[in-house]
Amino acid sequence: MTGPVQVPSPRGYYRAATLHLTIDHAEHARRQAAGLGHIRDSHCALLDTLMALPPGIPVDHDDLTERQQNAVRRAPAGILDLTLGIVTRHAIRPCRVNLATVHATCTRDSIGRATSYAPVCTRAVVTPTPPRRMYLLSEANYWGVGVFLDHGDGGVETLVEPEPWRPKRHTPAAWRFAEAAYASYLSHTPNTETTKTPSHAGEQPRG
Numbered sequence: 579m580t581g582p583v584q585v586p587s588p589r590g591y592y593r594a595a596t597l598h599l600t601i602d603h604a605e606h607a608r609r610q611a612a613g614l615g616h617i618r619d620s621h622c623a624l625l626d627t628l629m630a631l632p633p634g635i636p637v638d639h640d641d642l643t644e645r646q647q648n649a650v651r652r653a654p655a656g657i658l659d660l661t662l663g664i665v666t667r668h669a670i671r672p673c674r675v676n677l678a679t680v681h682a683t684c685t686r687d688s689i690g691r692a693t694s695y696a697p698v699c700t701r702a703v704v705t706p707t708p709p710r711r712m713y714l715l716s717e718a719n720y721w722g723v724g725v726f727l728d729h730g731d732g733g734v735e736t737l738v739e740p741e742p743w744r745p746k747r748h749t750p751a752a753w754r755f756a757e758a759a760y761a762s763y764l765s766h767t768p769n770t771e772t773t774k775t776p777s778h779a780g781e782q783p784r785g
Contacts, residue, residue: 582676585762593691595701597759598677605672612656616761617669623649624657625750625757631658631667639663671753672760675699677740684709684718684725692723698755700743704728708737 587595609615617625627649631637639647639660650658650665657669678695682688684705692701702724709715709725715738718725724740745752 583763585759585766587678588758588762591755591758592678592694592698593680595678595680595691595695597675597699597762598679599759599763600674600676601760601763602670602672602674605670608668609656609672614654614656614669615764616672616757617654617657618757624653625753628657628667628669629748629750629753631665633667633670636664636666639665671756673756673763675756675759677702679704679726681728683707684714686714686717689714689718689721689723692718693721696722696743698743698752700724700740702726702740704734706730 582598582600584596584598587593587597623645627642627646630642630646639650640663642650642665650660653660657667659666659668675698678692678699678701680688680692680702681704682691684703688703688705692703695701701722703718704726706728708727715725718738722741723738724736725738727735727737729735
C-alpha cells in the first residue's frame with residue numbers, strides 16, 4: 579500500500595474528523611516485526627524521554643535523568659534497546675498527519691471543529707453544498723481552515739485553500755497525537771489511497 583490513507587480521528591483527540599495520514603512504511607514494518615503497535619498514552623513519560631534520545635545513536639544510561647532511566651527500563655519491547663548500560667532508541671513517529679477534514683455543511687460550528695486541529699496539522703471542511711452565507715468562507719480563511727466542495731461524483735472543488743501547517747518545534751504532544759492516529763490506522767486497516775480530498779500537508783521530519 580502506498581500513498582495517503584484516511585482514518586477516523588481517535589476518541590478524545592480534538593473534534594471528530596477524518597485524518598489523512600502518510601504511514602512511515604519502514605517504521606511500520608519494523609514495529610510489526612518487533613510485535614509493537616502504537617505507543618500508548620500511558621507511556622507519556624516515555625515519549626518525553628524518547629524526544630531526548632537521538633534515533634539510532636547509543637547513549638550512556640548514566641547520562642539520563644532518574645525519570646528518564648525509569649522510563650527506559652519500563653519501555654515495551656521494540657521501542658529501544660538497553661544493553662550493558664547503553665540505550666539506543668529505535669522508535670520514530672510512525673506516520674505524518676497531513677490533513678484533518680471535517681465532513682459537514684460549512685458553518686461556524688464545522689469551521690470550529692476543524693480549527694481545533696490547528697496545533698497538529700492542516701485542516702479543512704469538506705462540504706456537500708456551497709455555504710449559504712458567503713462570509714463563512716472569509717471566516718474559514720481567517721482561521722486558516724480550507725473549504726472543499728464535494729460534488730459527489732469524485733470531484734472536489736477548492737473554495738478556500740487551507741493554511742499549510744508548519745511545526746515550530748517538535749514536541750512529545752505532537753508525537754503522542756501521531757501515535758493516536760497510528761492506532762486508528764491499525765484499528766481500521768485502510769486499504770485504499772486517498773484520492774477524493776486534496777492533501778495539503780506540512781512536513782513532519784522523521785524521528
